[in-house]
Every structure is written in C-alpha cells, then in structure tokens.
Amino acid sequence: MADIRKKIIVKGVVQGVGFRPNVYKLALENRISGWVRNDLGGVTIEAQGPAPAVEAFISGIRHKSPPQSRIDSLAVSALKPGPSGPFTIKESASAGSSSAIIPADLGLCGDCRREMLDPRDRRHLYPFTNCTNCGPRFTIVKTLPYDRPKTTMAGFKMCPACSKEYRDPLDRRFHAQPNACPACGPRVYCFSGGKKIEGARAMSLAAAALAGGKIVALKSLGGFHLACDAAGAAAIARLRAAKRRPHKPLAIMAPSLAWAVRHFDVSASERELLSSPLSPIVTLRKLRPGSFGGAAPRLSSVGVMLPYTPLHEALFAALAARGFAGGLVMTSGNRRDEPISKDDDEAKAALSGRGTGAAAGIAEFFLFHDRPIHNRIDDSVTFVAAGEPRYIRMARGAVPRAVSLPFKPKTSLYCAGADLKSSFCLTRGDEAYLSQYIGDLEESGNRDFHLETYRKMTALLGVKPRRAVADLHPDYFSSALPARLGLKADRCQHHLAHLLSVAAENGLKPPFCGAAFDGTGYGSDGSIWGGEFLSVTGRSWRREGRLRPFRLPGGDAAALEPWRPLLAMAADCGPAALAKVFRLAPSSSAASTALTMVSAGVNSPVSSSMGRLFDAVACAAGLGSFSTYEAQGPMELESLCGPRNRDGYEFGISGNAGMTELDWRPVIAAALAEKDPARAARISAKFHLGLAEAAAEILAGMARRLGTKNVILCGGVFQNRILLEWTSELLAARGLRPLANRLSPVNDGCIALGQAYFAAAGIKTSPDK
Numbered sequence: 153m154a155d156i157r158k159k160i161i162v163k164g165v166v167q168g169v170g171f172r173p174n175v176y177k178l179a180l181e182n183r184i185s186g187w188v189r190n191d192l193g194g195v196t197i198e199a200q201g202p203a204p205a206v207e208a209f210i211s212g213i214r215h216k217s218p219p220q221s222r223i224d225s226l227a228v229s230a231l232k233p234g235p236s237g238p239f240t241i242k243e244s245a246s247a248g249s250s251s252a253i254i255p256a257d258l259g260l261c262g263d264c265r266r267e268m269l270d271p272r273d274r275r276h277l278y279p280f281t282n283c284t285n286c287g288p289r290f291t292i293v294k295t296l297p298y299d300r301p302k303t304t305m306a307g308f309k310m311c312p313a314c315s316k317e318y319r320d321p322l323d324r325r326f327h328a329q330p331n332a333c334p335a336c337g338p339r340v341y342c343f344s345g346g347k348k349i350e351g352a353r354a355m356s357l358a359a360a361a362l363a364g365g366k367i368v369a370l371k372s373l374g375g376f377h378l379a380c381d382a383a384g385a386a387a388i389a390r391l392r393a394a395k396r397r398p399h400k401p402l403a404i405m406a407p408s409l410a411w412a413v414r415h416f417d418v419s420a421s422e423r424e425l426l427s428s429p430l431s432p433i434v435t436l437r438k439l440r441p442g443s444f445g446g447a448a449p450r451l452s453s454v455g456v457m458l459p460y461t462p463l464h465e466a467l468f469a470a471l472a473a474r475g476f477a478g479g480l481v482m483t484s485g486n487r488r489d490e491p492i493s494k495d496d497d498e499a500k501a502a503l504s505g506r507g508t509g510a511a512a513g514i515a516e517f518f519l520f521h522d523r524p525i526h527n528r529i530d531d532s533v534t535f536v537a538a539g540e541p542r543y544i545r546m547a548r549g550a551v552p553r554a555v556s557l558p559f560k561p562k563t564s565l566y567c568a569g570a571d572l573k574s575s576f577c578l579t580r581g582d583e584a585y586l587s588q589y590i591g592d593l594e595e596s597g598n599r600d601f602h603l604e605t606y607r608k609m610t611a612l613l614g615v616k617p618r619r620a621v622a623d624l625h626p627d628y629f630s631s632a633l634p635a636r637l638g639l640k641a642d643r644c645q646h647h648l649a650h651l652l653s654v655a656a657e658n659g660l661k662p663p664f665c666g667a668a669f670d671g672t673g674y675g676s677d678g679s680i681w682g683g684e685f686l687s688v689t690g691r692s693w694r695r696e697g698r699l700r701p702f703r704l705p706g707g708d709a710a711a712l713e714p715w716r717p718l719l720a721m722a723a724d725c726g727p728a729a730l731a732k733v734f735r736l737a738p739s740s741s742a743a744s745t746a747l748t749m750v751s752a753g754v755n756s757p758v759s760s761s762m763g764r765l766f767d768a769v770a771c772a773a774g775l776g777s778f779s780t781y782e783a784q785g786p787m788e789l790e791s792l793c794g795p796r797n798r799d800g801y802e803f804g805i806s807g808n809a810g811m812t813e814l815d816w817r818p819v820i821a822a823a824l825a826e827k828d829p830a831r832a833a834r835i836s837a838k839f840h841l842g843l844a845e846a847a848a849e850i851l852a853g854m855a856r857r858l859g860t861k862n863v864i865l866c867g868g869v870f871q872n873r874i875l876l877e878w879t880s881e882l883l884a885a886r887g888l889r890p891l892a893n894r895l896s897p898v899n900d901g902c903i904a905l906g907q908a909y910f911a912a913a914g915i916k917t918s919p920d921k
Contacts (some may be wrong), residue, residue, distance in 0.1 A: 153202045157186070157231040160210060163194040164224035165553075167298040168255035168329065170284030171195055171221050172241050176321040178212040179239035189242035190297040192614070194253070196245075200233055220258055220285060220429055224554075241321055244297040254290055254552045254612050255298060257373055257529075259431030259460035261286035263324060268462055269469070274313070277352065277470075279463035280338045280523065282331065283324045286429065290552060291374045291527050292330060296612060300329040304524040311336035330523075338523035340463065352470075354519060359470035361517035362480065367391050369485050369503050369515035373461050374529030374548050375492035376485025376499045378514060379405070383478050388446035391481065394514040396488050400781035401448040403433045403455040403531070405482040407468045412456055415439060415479075421536050430549035431460035432532035435873075447481055452791035455533055457482070460549075463521070484530055485515075489592055491601040494528040496520050527608060528601070529588045537873040538880040538890070543897040544871055546575070547588045552609070554583035555895055555905060558659045559912035566606070566617035566639060567911070568630040569904035570646065573897065574602060576630075577904035580615050584656060584908040586896055593629035602633065621907035623649070624917070625674035642910075643917050646673030647684045648693055649906030650866040655688070656909040657895045658862075663689045665696065665854040666864025666891075667847050667879075670900070671711065671763030671782070676919055680704070682761030682867075685812060685850055687858055691913065694920045696854050697812030699765060700804075703756040705746035714767035714785050715777040717759075718820070719743060720750045721768055725821045732824045736777050762869045765816055769839050772823040773832040786872065793836040793874050800841030805850060810921075812850055840874050848882035855888055865892045868899035 162171075167190050175188045175197060182205045186198040197213075199206050210228060217223060264281045267273045275281045282288070292303040300306060310318060314333050317325035325331045332338060334351070342354040349357065361368050365387050367380045378395075380387035382404045392398055406412040409427060416436035418426070426434050433455040438444060441452065448454035456479075459465045471477075484492045485499060493499035503515040533545040543550065560582040567577040574590040587605050591598035610616065620634035620641040634641035644652075647668035655664060665687040675681035676695075683699025703720045704710040710717050715737045722733040730747075737743035749756045763783065770785030771777055773792075779785055801822050804815030819842060823835045851863050863883055870876045870892055880890040896902035909915075 155200050155233045155236065156203050156206055157198065157200040157233040158206055158210070159229045159231050160197040160199060160213065161193065161195075161227045162197070162213065162223055162225070163253075165220070165222040165253050165255060166195045167253075167296075168284075168289045169220040170218040170326070173284065173321050173326040174216070174218050175213060176239060176241055178209055178216065182206075182209040182212070184209050184239055185236040187240045187242045189244055190299070191245040192296055198231065200236055218285070224253075224556075241327075244299050253554060254293060254296065256549050256551060256553060257289050257291055258286045258429040259549065260462055260465060261429070264462065265465060268465055275333055277355075277466045278334050278337070279340050279355070279461070279466045279521065280330070280332050281462040282328060284326065284328045285324070287328065287330045288373055288523075291525050291529060291548075292523070293612070294526055296614075298329060303329055304526050305330050305332070308332055308337055308523075338521050340519055340521045342517070342519050355466055355470045356473075358517060358519040359467060359474055359476070363471060363474045363476045366516040367514060368517045368519060369499055370463070370467070370519040371496070371499070371521050371525075372463065374525060374527070375494040376503070377482050378485045378503070379480045379482050381476075381478060382444065382447055382481045385446050388481060391483070391514065395483075398780045399449050399784060401451055401454060402481045402483045403457060403533070404444065404447050404479045405457050405459060405464065406479045407459070407472070407477065409458060411477075411479065412436070412458070415443065416454075416456060419536065421539070421541070425534060425536065425541050426456070426458050430532060431458060432534045432549060433457045435533070435535040435544070450788050450791065457531065489595045490597045491591060492528055492530050494525040527588075527605070535871070535873055537876045538892065540892075540894050542892065542894055543901070544899065545573070545589045546586065546897050546901055551588040552585050552612075553895070554585055555656055556659065557582045557584050557656055557909060557912050558661050559909070559914075561619075561908070561912040563618040564615040565908055565911055566620045566634065566637065567904040567907035568620060568622045568633045568641070569907070570623055570900040571625075571628045571630050573900045574598065574630060575897075575901045575904055576602065576606065577908045578609055578613055578615055578617065579908055579912070580613050582912075584905055585609065585613060586901075586905055589897075589901060599629060599633075603636070606637070619911065621911045623674065623903065624676065628674075644907045644910040644915075645676050645917070645919070646903065647681055647867065648686060648915075649903045649910060651686050651688065651864050651906065652909040652913075652915070653896050653902035653906035654864045654866050654891050654893055656905050657893065658891055660862055660891075663687065663858045663860050664862040664864060665851065665858055665860065666866060667851060668867040669762035669869035670867035671869075672759070672761055680757050680759035680761060682759060682763055683765065683814065684760065685854060687854055688915065689858065691915050692920045693915060695811070697814065697850055699760040699762055700813050700815045700817070701758045701760045702764075702816075703750045703753070704759050704761075704764065705749040705756045707755050707757055710764060711767070711782070712779045713777065714764075714771040714779060715743075716746055717764040718768035718771045719746050720756070721816060721820045722824065723747060723750060725817050725824070729821050729824045733772075736771060738777065762867070766869065768820065769823055769835065772820065773826075773835040775832060783868075786869075789832075789836045789839070790872050790874055792833040793840050794833060796837075796841055796878055798837055798841070800843070800845055801838045803842055803846040805846060812853075814846055814850065840872075841878060844875060844878035844882055847879050848886065851883060852886045852888060861887065861889045863888045863890050865890055866898070866902070871898045
C-alpha cells in the first residue's frame with residue numbers, strides 16, 4: 153500500500169503539557185514517519201505512512217491527548233509523500249504571528265509527589281520537582297513558543313541526568329521546560345545568624361519557625377505566602393493585626409486530603425477539585441461548628457487547599473519531622489489591598505518591618521528561592537454550587553485560558569473591567585482572555601500591576617488592541633485606563649456586563665434574561681443599581697425589573713455600616729420598625745442624623761443594591777451594625793441558614809410602567825418583628841428562601857415573554873451558595889435552564905469578559921425603555 157502524507161495543525165492548550173511526546177509515542181505505535189514541532193500557532197505535525205496508519209495516528213491525537221491538553225482545532229491537509237524515516241521532534245519555530253495558548257501553572261502530580269517522598273529517589277524532597285504533567289508554566293514564561301530559553305529557567309543549566317530526561321521522547325520529563333534536580337536546579341535559602349543557609353537546612357529552619365508559632369513569609373509559585381500554624385491563636389492574631397484584617401477569613405493549607413476530610417465536609421466534587429491540576433482554594437464546610445475560628449470566625453466554612461507545589465510538600469515533610477501534623481494558615485504575602493509580592497527585595501520591603509506602612513513587620517522569618525517569578529499571581533479561590541465549581545478569585549492554574557465568544561470582534565479588544573476585584577480581558581480573534589486577579593484599583597500598586605500585566609499579556613498573545621471597553625461609571629479608575637493606553641473606549645453598563653459574561657461562557661446568542669445581584673454598579677440613569685432583572689434581544693437590552701430603591705445615608709459608609717441602609721428601609725416600614733433600628737445604631741444622635749440625611753436626600757444616594765439589602769437583613773438578625781470586610785454580615789447570615797424546609801418571607805412583586813419591582817418592605821418588617829434568641833437562623837432561612845422564590849417567579853415570567861429557557865444568575869451576591877442553589881432549583885422546576893458563571897468569577901472579576909461580549913455583539917450602550 154502506497155504511503156500518504158498529511159500536515160496536521162493543532163491549536164489549543166498544546167504547549168507545556170506533554171503534547172509533543174504524546175504525538176511521538178503515537179507515531180511509534182502506528183509506525184508513522186515525519187515530525188512534530190511547537191510554533192507560535194500551537195503544534196504542527198507532518199505524518200507519513202499507509203492511509204490506515206495515518207488515520208489511526210490522527211484519531212489518537214484527537215482522542216488520546218495528554219490530560220492537561222485541550223484541542224480547540226485540528227486541521228488536516230494533504231501533502232506529497234516524501235522519503236520515509238524515523239519520526240522526529242523538531243526545534244520550535246518562532247516565525248509568524250502568535251496564536252498559541254499560554255499554558256497555565258499545574259499543581260504537583262502524583263508521580264512527582266511519589267518521587268519526592270521516596271528517600272531513594274534523587275529528587276527526594278526537592279522543592280522544585282516537576283514534569284510535563286505538573287509545575288510552573290505561566291509564572292515563568294516570558295515569550296512564546298514555550299521553550300526553556302524563553303522562561304525564567306533559562307539561567308539554570310541542566311545536569312547530564314536532567315538533560316538525558318529532557319531529550320528522551322519517552323521520558324515523562326521530555327521537554328519539561330522547568331526540569332531540574334538538586335544538582336542543577338533552583339534552591340531554597342534563608343538567612344540565620346547573618347549567614348545564608350540553603351537547601352534542606354533552610355527548609356528545616358522554616359519548619360522550626362512555623363512549629364514555634366512564628367509567621368513565615370515563603371516564596372511560592374506566583375508570589376509570597378504568609379504562613380502560620382492554623383491552630384496558633386497568637387500567631388493568627390498577630391497576622392490579622394499586621395494586615396489589618398480582624399475578621400476576614402484566611403485560607404488554610406491542609407497537609408493532605410486525608411487531613412482535610414477529617415476536619416471538613418468534603419463532597420466528591422470538592423475532593424476532585426482540591427486534587428486537580430488547578431489545585432485551588434476550595435470553600436469547605438466545617439465539620440464542627442466553631443472550629444478554625446482563628447481562620448474563619450463566625451463562618452460555617454473556610455477556604456482550604458492542598459500542597460500544590462513540591463516546595464509546600466517538602467515544607468510539610470519538614471514539619472512532620474518535628475511532630476507538627478496540623479494545617480497552616482496560608483495567605484497572600486502583601487500589605488493590605490496591595491499586589492502579592494513576587495521578588496525578594498519587594499517582599500522584604502513590604503513584609504519585614506524595614507518597609508513603610510501599617511503592614512510592615514508581618515513576617516518573622518523568610519524562606520526564599522532563586523527561581524525568578526515573571527508573572528505574579530495569587531491562588532485561585534473556588535466553591536462548588538449547583539453541581540459546578542465556580543470562581544471567587546480566578547488566578548493560579550486558571551489563567552491564561554480562552555473563552556470562545558459567539559461573535560468575533562472586528563479588531564482586538566482591551567476590556568478594562570471594574571474597579572473592585574479587577575481583572576481585564578484581551579481578545580484574539582474570537583478568543584477572550586481574562587487576566588489573573590489584579591485587586592482593587594483604588595490602590596495605586598494594583599493600577600501599576602494592571603498595566604504591568606497588560607504589557608506582558610499583549611506580548612504573550614501577540615495582540616495590539618485597537619478598541620477598548622470600559623464601565624459606564626465616570627469616576628472608576630478602570631474607566632480612565634483605556635485613555636492611558638491611547639485607546640478610545642465604548643461604555644458598557646456594569647450589570648449588563650455581569651449578564652453578558654455568563655452568555656459568553658455558554659456561547660449564548662440573544663434572546664436571554666437574568667438577574668444581576670451585587671453590591672453596587674453605576675446605572676444608566678445615574679443611580680446605584682444592584683438588584684436588577686435584565687433582558688437582551690438582538691443588539692438591545694432592557695431593564696425589566698429592579699429591587700425597590702432606597703437611600704444609603706452616608707453614601708459609601710453604608711457598605712461597612714449596615715445599620716445605615718437598614719435605618720433607611722425601616723423608615724419606609726413604619727414607626728415600630730424604625731424604633732427597633734434606632735437601638736441598633738451606634739447612638740440615637742447618629743441614627744437621627746442619618747434619618748435627617750435620608751429625608752433631605754443629602755449624601756444619601758438612591759440605590760437598588762441587593763448587597764445592601766443582605767447587609768440590612770444581617771443587621772436586623774443581630775449580626776452586627778458594623779463590618780470589617782466586604783459582605784461580612786451576609787456571609788455570617790448564610791452560615792446560619794439551615795435546609796430548605798420552611799416558608800420563606802414573602803416579597804412584594806408589582807409592576808409599574810413596564811418595570812417589575814421587588815419590594816423588600818414586608819421582609820424587613822417581618823425580620824425586625826422576630827424576637828427570640830434563635831431568630832438569626834430563622835431570619836436567614838426565611839430570607840434566603842423568600843428571595844429565591846421571588847427571583848424565580850420574576851425570571852420565569854421574563855423568560856416566558858422572551859420565548860427562551862436560558863436564565864442567567866449573576867453578580868457577587870450569587871457567591872452565596874444557598875441563594876444560587878435554591879434559585880437554580882426553583883427555575884429548573886419550572887422547566888428553565890439556569891446558568892451562572894463557571895469560567896470567570898461570579899463577582900466583578902467577570903466584568904471584563906462581559907464587556908468583550910458587549911463589543912463583539914455590537915450591543916447598544918443605552919437600554920431600551
């Protein structure tokens with residue numbers, strides 16, 4: 153049988169994931185001659201052999217690709233057969249325009265973990281063990297194609313043993329760009345007694361510091377962590393004081409999955425997520441109420457992750473050698489609200505006490521390493537709700553990743569996102585790439601981080617944006633960024649962007665509708681929105697409904713002083729309700745002043761914010777009149793909610809001039825009328841169920857009028873697992889298809905993706921009346 157020859161071009165996540173070695177093995181199995189190489193577009197293959205063998209080879213590429221790869225397209229064309237010979241792996245090509253997808257960082261794989269824990273292995277407890285199935289990718293890559301000289305590993309020359317692995321196509325470490333061992337690779341180090349100490353001794357000193365109750369700053373994959381004993385009340389108190397985070401939950405790194413299962417209620421899907429290559433922080437329910445109160449006070453759940461780098465694994469081994477068997481608080485190494493520190497000098501200045509600012513002096517011991525971090529990145533934070541993993545913070549392991557838009561933009565876009573929980577988006581063709589979590593842009597360091605990441609990502613993607621999209625808010629920092637980059641920006645309303653981000657993830661084209669519930673967003677009428685029912689048809693959108701508006705006495709102060717919105721609402725519910733709220737205010741004079749502000753409309757903007765309604769209900773339930781972090785009261789309220797087995801509070805639903813209004817007055821009045829000591833849990837259950845039922849009723853009517861079954865639940869309030877699940881269940885029971893963010897954060901981290909859909913689809917800035 154005569155040979156045929158095919159050219160195969162594969163695009164997707166096909167670099168840095170063992171794709172070429174897998175192709176090589178398939179070629180050997182099918183006795184194919186030809187070659188494979190990386191290039192700026194992905195992977196190119198030429199394959200020659202008998203037709204059945206070539207077809208089997210192509211089928212293997214499609215269906216037997218490495219677990220961390222993702223094939224987005226596979227194009228096959230015919231070539232003229234040439235001389236046959238051994239199948240080879242060619243050097244990467246760097247000519248042409250870039251369309252390859254940058255690989256994300258991958259958590260420590262089982263094979264590398266077993267090698268690390270084997271005393272006979274040459275990589276025993278080596279903190280930088282990796283292979284083609286795990287290890288750093290995005291954090292070390294500078295340019296494409298993804299080859300060692302274009303990463304921060306370029307300065308580490310491989311020893312003969314590592315070089316042999318790297319060159320062997322049948323080895324697990326073939327072309328593993330960060331491949332290294334103790335003889336030739338990066339090293340950990342610390343300083344003690346004025347001396348630099350490296351390797352296992354440095355790791356042992358770090359473990360001693362942690363076991364002794366100290367706060368340790370350790371350089372990890374995408375930046376520094378601050379770590380301390382998760383059961384060490386004194387160390388956690390010092391950490392909280394230094395970071396000015398008196399109550400905000402802190403993540404815990406468990407030494408093992410078995411340890412996590414002993415202390416938390418871990419579902420099968422949560423186990424899978426914890427152990428996945430993403431290796432994110434996963435929000436888990438505590439098995440014992442009140443446990444881990446230092447890390448997550450007054451909450452029923454806490455964020456947990458497993459050791460996802462060999463450095464963490466080695467650290468826990470060193471701790472075990474000292475008899476320490478617990479978990480570690482592991483939080484970002486930064487000053488409050490600033491970017492995570494990635495460089496040694498930067499970390500020492502910010503965390504050692506030699507820097508300036510309130511957070512200086514946090515760390516009492518430093519563990520460094522000498523592998524440079526090119527792209528700083530925080531840990532991803534997730535939760536599982538309605539059967540799907542969802543992002544609170546999308547970062548390590550999840551970035552970069554493309555979302556295919558159902559519309560192709562006319563040119564490359566830069567979408568600036570929002571100010572809070574900021575990330576931006578770049579488009580390349582119909583692919584939309586969200587950046588990693590940046591942070592709140594009110595902090596100047598995060599604005600610098602945003603622009604630093606913009607420069608690096610445009611270079612990696614090989615794009616030069618010609619158009620921009622920004623939020624409608626005239627005073628957002630993000631709204632001014634396009635001009636700094638020399639770009640003109642279209643404007644997309646905040647809650648519409650939330651809705652469109654879910655449409656982008658699911659490839660939806662109009663019509664569709666949904667609820668956008670969050671804390672705040674600038675409305676097209678100039679007021680503060682946040683409890684919105686929106687629809688999209690064609691290139692038009694409409695505000696179909698809203699939460700009944702109320703005033704926010706003190707403006708922004710209302711977000712951290714929930715007695716303020718509660719007072720404004722109670723004033724609309726009658727004298728009895730108002731009298732009760734006066735007792736929740738810090739003083740009667742403060743309450744009187746706030747009430748006067750509401751009456752006069754002075755420094756009391758009008759809002760339809762669902763987030764502020766949650767704050768008010770939490771305050772009415774006795775969970776505090778002040779908050780020290782965003783959504784503290786609502787998170788504590790959710791923690792008290794039991795199963796869905798009772799009647800919910802009944803919201804009013806009315807229509808006026810084509811606008812449906814969700815009336816909170818019966819709910820506030822009922823919550824304030826609850827009297828006994830157990831009222832908080834009862835208020836929580838009734839409020840969550842009542843809101844879910846009311847939202848489902850309104851959305852079902854909208855979907856029916858539009859003739860669609862696609863109903864979107866979006867906005868930061870839907871980080872509330874109970875509200876998302878109960879509303880989804882009620883919608884599904886009505887035969888509808890509830891959709892929420894899965895590939896982008898549920899909160900404002902998704903806004904830039906929605907802005908990309910907005911521009912690509914050509915949706916109008918102003919809503920239809």
